[in-house]
Amino acid sequence: MKEIVTSSRTRDIIRKHRFTFKKSLGQNFLIDGHVLDQIIEAAGLDESRGALEIGPGIGSLTEQLAKAAGKVTAVEIDRRLIPILQEVMSPYENVSIVQGDILKTDLKQLWQDQFASCEGVSVVANLPYYVTTPIIMKLLEEKLPLENIVVMVQKEVAQRMAANPGGKDFGSLSIAVQYYCEPQLVCIVPGKAFIPAPNVDSAVIKLKRRLEPAVSVPDEAKFFHVVQTAFSQRRKTLANNLSAFSGKERKGELSELLLQIGIQPERRAETLSLDEFARVSEALTKSGMMN
Known part of the structure; x- marks a missing residue:
């Protein structure tokens, strides 16, 4: 047949x-x-x-x-x-x-x-x-x-x-x-x-x-929350989208935080690697901007 x-x-x-x-x-x-x-x-x-x-x-x-x-x-x-x-x-x-x-x-x-x-x-x-x-x-x-x-x-x-x-x-x-x-x-x-x-x-x-995830992150949920937020409005810069965590009053502090980990605040989300997103997630968590 x-x-x-x-x-x-x-x-x-x-x-x-x-x-x-x-x-x-x-x-x-x-x-x-x-x-x-x-x-x-x-x-x-x-x-x-x-x-x-x-x-x-x-x-x-x-x-x-x-x-x-x-x-x-x-x-x-x-x-x-x-x-x-x-x-x-x-x-x-x-x-x-x-x-x-x-x-x-x-x-x-x-x-x-x-x-x-x-x-x-x-x-x-x-x-x-x-x-x-x-x-x-x-x-x-x-x-x-x-x-x-x-x-x-x-x-x-x-x-x-x-x-x-x-x-x-x-x-x-x-x-x-x-x-x-x-x-x-x-x-x-x-x-x-x-x-x-x-x-x-x-x-x-x-x-x-993968036997292990591509990047090591202390909190997967927060990592993916950062990713989703960063891509929420693709035409906006990383700093603008991530200000959802910091609030407008701390936007300058957020930009400084990104610079400290080697990421220009005016970059857009689609330019960041997984490793860079992991660094952003960890930095936001340690800063207290993410609960």
């Missing part, structure tokens, strides 16, 4: 089950086997490792994960897809289908239930555009024992995750991802690789989990 990823098999499954796409769920099914091959290669799976898939659709990626990994758990929010997935994945004993919203799922419990015997686990998924960032942040912030996150996302989002300081793509998402991971763009995927075809290009990005 043809693989699910082929256009003809995908259309056959859709027709057989009279499936209709829901725009609200961002459903686009991949029909390009070459892209799947690159995703699987980037994930670095083997029989000792597990894969968590988010939003499997009708199972084109799930099928390839089942061949590459020892254990696959696919979490699907759309109840209509569960019987389809159970049918097409029936030849693979190492696949579990879970119905649920990944953003409401207890991931630590899922890990215990599904991946206790695995030497390592990676998240491998074609993520819906509308929830890409919340899902990525949930995976990172819960500090799961992840090896890699290999996901297909909107091209512009992938570029922001991998961006270097100094460009327009560099922002709070870049810093959050790079604090926890080493990003690598795998490939660009045109709209014609999907049914139905989206109006924008996608990209596959690999986020290799």
Whole structure:
């Protein structure tokens, strides 16, 4: 039987089950086997490792994960897809289908239930555009024992995750991802690789989990609060945005504090490295400007 990823098999499954796409769920099914091959290669799976898939659709990626990994758990929010997935994945004993919203799922419990015997686990998924960032942040912030996150996302989002300081793509998402991971763009995927075809290009990005965060900070919550505040109005200078902490009456003191740690107050947030943000966060905390 043809693989699910082929256009003809995908259309056959859709027709057989009279499936209709829901725009609200961002459903686009991949029909390009070459892209799947690159995703699987980037994930670095083997029989000792597990894969968590988010939003499997009708199972084109799930099928390839089942061949590459020892254990696959696919979490699907759309109840209509569960019987389809159970049918097409029936030849693979190492696949579990879970119905649920990944953003409401207890991931630590899922890990215990599904991946206790695995030497390592990676998240491998074609993520819906509308929830890409919340899902990525949930995976990172819960500090799961992840090896890699290999996901297909909107091209512009992938570029922001991998961006270097100094460009327009560099922002709070870049810093959050790079604090926890080493990003690598795998490939660009045109709209014609999907049914139905989206109006924008996608990209596959690999986020290799760091053993330790990229920079050492005494308080992660304060570090990310500083980052978010610094980027709150991109056209404003660092000193202007960070005056949210100092208040206007202490703005001169804030500028002097930035100069003391080697950062010009008139710089903009997108020019600062992770290390520089760590220095700013620590300085603001020690000064008492951050409670």
